[in-house]
Amino acid sequence: xxxxxxxxxxxxxxxxxxxxxxxxxxxxxxxxxxxxxxxxxxxxxxxxxxxxxxxxxxxxxxxxxxxxxxxxxxxxxxxxxxxxxxxxxxxxxxxxxxxxxxxxxxxxxxxxxxxxxxxxxxxxxxxxxxxxxxxxxxxxxxxxxxxxxxxxxxxxxxxxxxxxxxxxxxxxxxxxxxxxxxxxxxxxxxxxxxxxxxxxxxxxxxxxxxxxxxxxxxxxxxxxxxxxxxxxxxxxx
Amino acid sequence: xxxxxxxxxxxxxxxxxxxxxxxxxxxxxxxxxxxxxxxxxxxxxxxxxxxxxxxxxxxxxxxxxxxxxxxxxxxxxxxxxxxxxxxxxxxxxxxxxxxxxxxxxxxxxxxxxxxxxxxxxxxxxxxxxxxxxxxxxxxxxxxxxxxxxxxxxxxxxxxxxxxxxxxxxxxxxxxxxxxxxxxxxxxxxxxxxxxxxxxxxxxxxxxxxxxxxxxxxxxxxxxxxxxxxxxxxxxxxxxxxxxxxxxxxxxxxxxxxxxxxxxxxxxxxxxxxxxxxxxxxxxxxxxxxxx
Numbered sequence: 302x303x304x305x306x307x308x309x310x311x312x313x314x315x316x317x318x319x320x321x322x323x324x325x326x327x328x329x330x331x332x333x334x335x336x337x338x339x340x341x342x343x344x345x346x347x348x349x350x351x352x353x354x355x356x357x358x359x360x361x362x363x364x365x366x367x368x369x370x371x372x373x374x375x376x377x378x379x380x381x382x383x384x385x386x387x388x389x390x391x392x393x394x395x396x397x398x399x400x401x402x403x404x405x406x407x408x409x410x411x412x413x414x415x416x417x418x419x420x421x422x423x424x425x426x427x428x429x430x431x432x433x434x435x436x437x438x439x440x441x442x443x444x445x446x447x448x449x450x451x452x453x454x455x456x457x458x459x460x461x462x463x464x465x466x467x468x469x470x471x472x473x474x475x476x477x478x479x480x481x482x483x484x485x486x487x488x489x490x491x492x493x494x495x496x497x498x499x500x501x502x503x504x505x506x507x508x509x510x511x512x513x514x515x516x517x518x519x520x521x522x523x524x525x526x527x528x529x530x531x532x533x534x535x536x537x538x
Numbered sequence: 539x540x541x542x543x544x545x546x547x548x549x550x551x552x553x554x555x556x557x558x559x560x561x562x563x564x565x566x567x568x569x570x571x572x573x574x575x576x577x578x579x580x581x582x583x584x585x586x587x588x589x590x591x592x593x594x595x596x597x598x599x600x601x602x603x604x605x606x607x608x609x610x611x612x613x614x615x616x617x618x619x620x621x622x623x624x625x626x627x628x629x630x631x632x633x634x635x636x637x638x639x640x641x642x643x644x645x646x647x648x649x650x651x652x653x654x655x656x657x658x659x660x661x662x663x664x665x666x667x668x669x670x671x672x673x674x675x676x677x678x679x680x681x682x683x684x685x686x687x688x689x690x691x692x693x694x695x696x697x698x699x700x701x702x703x704x705x706x707x708x709x710x711x712x713x714x715x716x717x718x719x720x721x722x723x724x725x726x727x728x729x730x731x732x733x734x735x736x737x738x739x740x741x742x743x744x745x746x747x748x749x750x751x752x753x754x755x756x757x758x759x760x761x762x763x764x765x766x767x768x769x770x771x772x773x774x775x776x777x778x779x780x781x782x783x784x785x786x787x788x789x790x791x792x793x794x795x796x797x798x799x800x801x802x803x804x805x806x807x808x809x810x811x812x813x814x815x816x817x818x819x820x821x822x823x824x825x826x827x828x829x
Contacts, residue, residue: 355721355722373726374721375721375722375723375725378724379724384722390716390719392716394715395711395712399708399711399712403709403720406723
């Protein structure tokens with residue numbers, strides 16, 4: 302078996318002294334999409350932020366075998382980790398083009414790929430990102446991660462609050478991205494997970510309680526109900 | 539009419555001084571969340587060393603004033619960068635300690651300046667044209683006001699160009715909005731902190747030299763006096779907003795001049811009342827972001 306691109310071992314994280322995840326151990330394979338699931342508030346976003354050092358954390362984080370848990374956030378990202386945050390966090394006062402230019406870390410950014418995936422952004426390149434719709438802002442956020450040739454993408458709830466048509470566009474963009482880079486995806490939309498993910502990890506109470514193939518998990522209605530408290534409506538669709 | 543014109547242009551001149559101090563304060567707070575009470579000290583040491591350099595080269599001439607301005611800006615940038623590197627950098631996100639260190643530095647520096655240059659103001663020589671007046675619409679405007687306004691406009695234009703035309707400017711504008719997200723794009727945002735301190739220090743340094751032209755003297759308390767109004771301007775304009783600082787500098791200084799003339803020397807009081815009104819009605823300031 303090939304080495305995982307990301308390995309978490311006994312990772313704990315805290316915000317303002319309050320522990321939000323505890324002893325999370327989890328691996329992300331070097332290909333495809335791995336979904337991190339769980340009910341609201343179980344620590345999915347905190348796990349992603351802990352990986353990047355955006356919150357206080359202890360434990361081990363390895364990127365392609367190299368320990369990165371002692372590094373500051375920018376150094377972790379420079380090692381090839383793209384990040385799409387939960388609430389998009391585009392720079393509202395900057396234009397679309399400036400948002401993308403800021404994100405470009407390498408001499409040859411993948412502008413053509415971004416233009417192909419999000420043609421709308423090309424037309425709106427001079428528009429302030431703060432004036433875009435939620436869906437367009439999500440595209441900017443995704444484009445900032447995809448413009449670099451990363452080794453891993455951390456994508457946090459990319460379809461949250463978006464219209465169904467935009468959800469499809471975002472899912473399509475992630476599917477294209479996943480052909481070349483592994484993705485750790487935090488997502489609530491089971492339809493999107495079924496479409497994209499090959500594996501899942503399920504968090505409950507700040508710990509990983511289940512890992513396995515995505516399709517096996519989604520097909521087990523009792524498991525989905527127990528860990529997520531919802532039925533997989535996408536199965537019937 | 540002539541009185542109104544005189545007050546207006548004098549207010550603009552004073553506003554230019556406020557802006558030179560407030561621009562740095564605003565950028566530093568906007569990017570780093572640091573309330574820099576030592577900013578006045580940058581201004582004062584720049585004024586003293588600029589004056590020392592200028593008078594040695596050619597006292598009371600344009601050449602001497604240009605040397606003063608260059609030395610003042612260089613000293614302001616250097617002292618500010620050193621302050622950030624050796625003192626502030628260790629205290630990011632520790633706001634109380636930041637305030638204590640910068641207030642301490644401010645108080646200690648005044649004592650140091652008094653020890654070196656004495657407690658009395660030292661009157662400075664200026665180029666002859668700056669001691670004269672120019673008549674506009676019947677008002678005799680002291681010429682130094684035009685110099686102050688022109689310098690502030692150049693500094694404003696320079697900072698705007700830097701922020702909009704350079705990669706560091708882009709990082710600073712993004713960092714003012716969301717510092718953590720800048721780091722999450724793989725950028726070492728702290729590198730730009732020293733640069734912002736240096737830019738703010740250079741503007742304050744120029745402000746120090748020009749304040750000595752405006753007031754006609756240098757003193758150990760020059761920075762302390764201007765810092766109070768610069769803070770008021772920064773809060774009224776909106777913490778972190780350069781445009782807000784520019785607009786508020788003009789509003790505060792013009793208001794101060796008119797109140798001093800028409801309301802019996804109550805300029806300072808009126809400014810404080812304006813500050814209170816802004817804080818009550820629009821706490822984020824004229825152009826600040828919603829917290």
